[in-house]
Amino acid sequence: MLILKPDDIPSSEITPRSAYLNRRQFIAAATAAAAGTAFAKASTETTKLSTIKGPLSTTGEDLTPFDYITHYNNFYEFGVEKGDPAKNAWRLQTRPWTITVEGLVSKPKTFDIDDLLKLRPLEERVYRMRCVEAWSMVIPWVGYSLSEFIKQCEPLGKAKYVQFLSLADRKQMPGLSQSSINWPYSEGLRMDEAMHPLTLLCVGLYGQVLPNQDGAPVRIVVPWKYGFKSAKSIVKIRFVDKQPHTAWNDEAPNEYGFYSNVNPNVDHPRWSQKYERRIGEPIFKQRRATLMFNGYADQVASLYNGMDLRKYY
Numbered sequence: 001m002l003i004l005k006p007d008d009i010p011s012s013e014i015t016p017r018s019a020y021l022n023r024r025q026f027i028a029a030a031t032a033a034a035a036g037t038a039f040a041k042a043s044t045e046t047t048k049l050s051t052i053k054g055p056l057s058t059t060g061e062d063l064t065p066f067d068y069i070t071h072y073n074n075f076y077e078f079g080v081e082k083g084d085p086a087k088n089a090w091r092l093q094t095r096p097w098t099i100t101v102e103g104l105v106s107k108p109k110t111f112d113i114d115d116l117l118k119l120r121p122l123e124e125r126v127y128r129m130r131c132v133e134a135w136s137m138v139i140p141w142v143g144y145s146l147s148e149f150i151k152q153c154e155p156l157g158k159a160k161y162v163q164f165l166s167l168a169d170r171k172q173m174p175g176l177s178q179s180s181i182n183w184p185y186s187e188g189l190r191m192d193e194a195m196h197p198l199t200l201l202c203v204g205l206y207g208q209v210l211p212n213q214d215g216a217p218v219r220i221v222v223p224w225k226y227g228f229k230s231a232k233s234i235v236k237i238r239f240v241d242k243q244p245h246t247a248w249n250d251e252a253p254n255e256y257g258f259y260s261n262v263n264p265n266v267d268h269p270r271w272s273q274k275y276e277r278r279i280g281e282p283i284f285k286q287r288r289a290t291l292m293f294n295g296y297a298d299q300v301a302s303l304y305n306g307m308d309l310r311k312y313y
């Protein structure tokens with residue numbers, strides 16, 4: 001199993017890393033200043049998205065700085081270390097890009113990413129994100145509710161689950177040969193979870209198109225579940241009647257269940273889930289208690305009424 005357990009992450013990593021990021025920010029600012037405003041303008045104009053404020057945003061939390069969101073990633077297609085995706089994901093070609101919809105739908109369809117971008121107004125949605133490795137971030141995503149896209153897919157009544165499949169292309173993704181994951185990366189949601197308004201079809205963050213390492217050009221974001229449910233760079237959506245297989249459950253079924261709801265009362269077999277470390281915060285403020293359903297219990301707990309969450313972890 002490749003996921004590090006929190007105890008394996010040396011605390012010494014935190015300080016040098018933030019020092020490194022501060023240096024990077026300084027260098028980036030100095031370079032931009034040296035290049036003049038023309039450089040700064042050109043680099044933002046190409047990536048900016050026009051957004052409206054999403055009413056479902058989480059409020060009252062400091063946003064994780066952009067540099068951490070884009071340099072501390074899990075995207076195993078580009079390597080297993082947290083810094084690998086930022087180094088390697090430039091290889092990913094995000095145009096042309098299509099999502100193929102198949103399975104239990106009135107008729108299979110293929111959507112072009114540029115049409116998806118125009119389907120609904122793009123919202124900025126600030127969400128708390130909690131990784132199963134016990135770190136968290138607060139990210140201003142850009143997108144709209146996945147339910148809006150699902151309606152366009154016209155699923156049949158028999159469809160009970162949705163499966164998401166990521167791109168798996170050895171020419172662009174050097175990490176495919178470095179780990180034992182059952183590629184392509186596969187994730188899934190029950191239909192009512194997928195239709196929940198909080199579940200986001202995500203195309204950007206911080207008002208820009210998604211950086212490649214965060215799952216460009218389109219990913220899913222499910223804020224009340226551990227981060228691995230949020231499949232990146234998706235190319236296929238399949239509507240099915242049975243629970244689909246998922247990448248991490250295939251890898252270690254006793255550690256990563258299908259539901260993967262954030263739950264401080266159900267420990268991972270190798271570590272506690274009671275606390276988390278907020279990436280990018282000063283070290284004395286990083287540790288905080290993990291919240292049931294990652295703080296989204298009021299909105300989503302009813303989806304699991306009557307279910308034993310120890311069994312359906």
Ligand code: MTE
Nearest residue numbers: 073074075076166185214227228230231232
């Ligand atoms: N999607 C794909 N295709 N490949 C991956 O390795 N990693 C998952 C998830 N989606 C992953 C993926 C995990 S473990 C996490 S925590 C989140 O992406 C991380 O998203 P971020 O790097 O944008 O924070």
